[in-house]
Amino acid sequence: MSRHRIGALGIAAWLALGGAARAETKFTLETMPRIDVHTHIGNTWETLDEVMELRKAIREQLHADLAMFISLGRAEPPDMDELRKRYQGRIQWCISDFTIKDGLRFSPQELTEWQKRGVMGFKFYPGWDRGVQIDLPANDPTFDRMEQIGMVAASPHVANPCGTFGRRTEWFAEPVEFWRQQHAWENVLKKHPRLVVVNAHMLWLCYSDEQLDYLRYMLKTYPNLNVDLATVPIFLHAVGRDNLRAFMIEYADRILFGTDLASKWFVPELDKKFPKIKDKVPQYQRYFEFLETAKEMPSGIKDEHKMRGLALPLDVLEKIYFRNAMRIYPHIADTLKQLGYFGKVESKKAAGE
Numbered sequence: 562m563s564r565h566r567i568g569a570l571g572i573a574a575w576l577a578l579g580g581a582a583r584a585e586t587k588f589t590l591e592t593m594p595r596i597d598v599h600t601h602i603g604n605t606w607e608t609l610d611e612v613m614e615l616r617k618a619i620r621e622q623l624h625a626d627l628a629m630f631i632s633l634g635r636a637e638p639p640d641m642d643e644l645r646k647r648y649q650g651r652i653q654w655c656i657s658d659f660t661i662k663d664g665l666r667f668s669p670q671e672l673t674e675w676q677k678r679g680v681m682g683f684k685f686y687p688g689w690d691r692g693v694q695i696d697l698p699a700n701d702p703t704f705d706r707m708e709q710i711g712m713v714a715a716s717p718h719v720a721n722p723c724g725t726f727g728r729r730t731e732w733f734a735e736p737v738e739f740w741r742q743q744h745a746w747e748n749v750l751k752k753h754p755r756l757v758v759v760n761a762h763m764l765w766l767c768y769s770d771e772q773l774d775y776l777r778y779m780l781k782t783y784p785n786l787n788v789d790l791a792t793v794p795i796f797l798h799a800v801g802r803d804n805l806r807a808f809m810i811e812y813a814d815r816i817l818f819g820t821d822l823a824s825k826w827f828v829p830e831l832d833k834k835f836p837k838i839k840d841k842v843p844q845y846q847r848y849f850e851f852l853e854t855a856k857e858m859p860s861g862i863k864d865e866h867k868m869r870g871l872a873l874p875l876d877v878l879e880k881i882y883f884r885n886a887m888r889i890y891p892h893i894a895d896t897l898k899q900l901g902y903f904g905k906v907e908s909k910k911a912a913g914e
């Protein structure tokens with residue numbers, strides 16, 4: 562609907578129509594909710610309180626609203642009712658399997674039970690060089706159930722970064738293993754087309770322009786595939802900036818903000834200076850500046866590479882920071898509404914303010 566039509570109809574009538582809140586809610590960089598979909602926060606109340614302290618520090622120092630954190634484990638979920646009560650949904654949880662052996666850790670029945678208890682999704686990690694084959698038939702019943710009940714594959718980590726740029730360490734998988742893991746994962750996506758996935762780390766297809774092309778192919782081919790941005794800034798210096806920026810805009814509906822908070826791969830060079838969760842404001846600042854500004858900054862591995870921020874448009878940032886997460890995961894849209902991110906704006910407008 563065009564702005565013209567809105568004028569003719571009157572704002573109250575227009576608000577009664579579906580989708581009005583979305584179009585009319587105006588966010589700025591300061592007011593928009595940001596959701597970190599990829600963290601590894603521990604499960605003690607002390608640690609979780611510290612995350613809320615971090616949230617407050619980010620508001621005060623960066624004028625940014627980190628509205629919600631999704632913890633992917635490894636820590637087991639805390640008491641889910643108590644978690645909701647203490648943090649009003651600002652901290653969400655996923656179940657996880659970091660040591661896949663003879664099939665995934667949760668049976669179909671267990672997945673359903675965990676979903677009822679309110680977990681967001683299931684994180685699994687076949688990507689370590691352990692010879693784990695994610696497309697083994699033993700995993701199919703779990704994937705079938707995830708499709709049936711709509712449980713999100715939350716930041717599964719497939720393969721490790723692979724490239725010939727920069728330092729080569731044990732972290733980088735050799736290419737044959739890297740592509741074997743990539744193809745095994747593609748087999749899963751082919752076999753389970755209704756499985757909704759937010760792959761971690763841009764699927765690690767972000768370490769050269771050619772890999773980014775392959776990620777384009779994957780996103781085009783599998784409409785339920787999405788990716789998060791956790792840890793990727795430390796590798797993106799190897800991709801052409803214009804190409805990367807064009808990619809982010811073209812696939813803005815499929816990219817979600819995530820950081821790897823509390824893992825040692827968040828922003829390695831800064832994590833040494835700011836090891837405590839409540840002090841990790843500069844790490845978030847690095848992510849925000851990379852997405853929002855055109856500043857030159859270190860890439861984050863021993864300061865050996867420079868990169869320039871992407872200065873993405875506001876509508877793209879909204880999608881990456883929260884709109885895609887609202888669409889893809891359960892609970893998020895309701896929680897944000899309950900926290901007043903949309904309700905207040907709507908009621909003000911209804912009152913004619």
Ligand SMILES: [Zn+2]
Binds near residue numbers: 601791
């Ligand atoms: Zn992670």
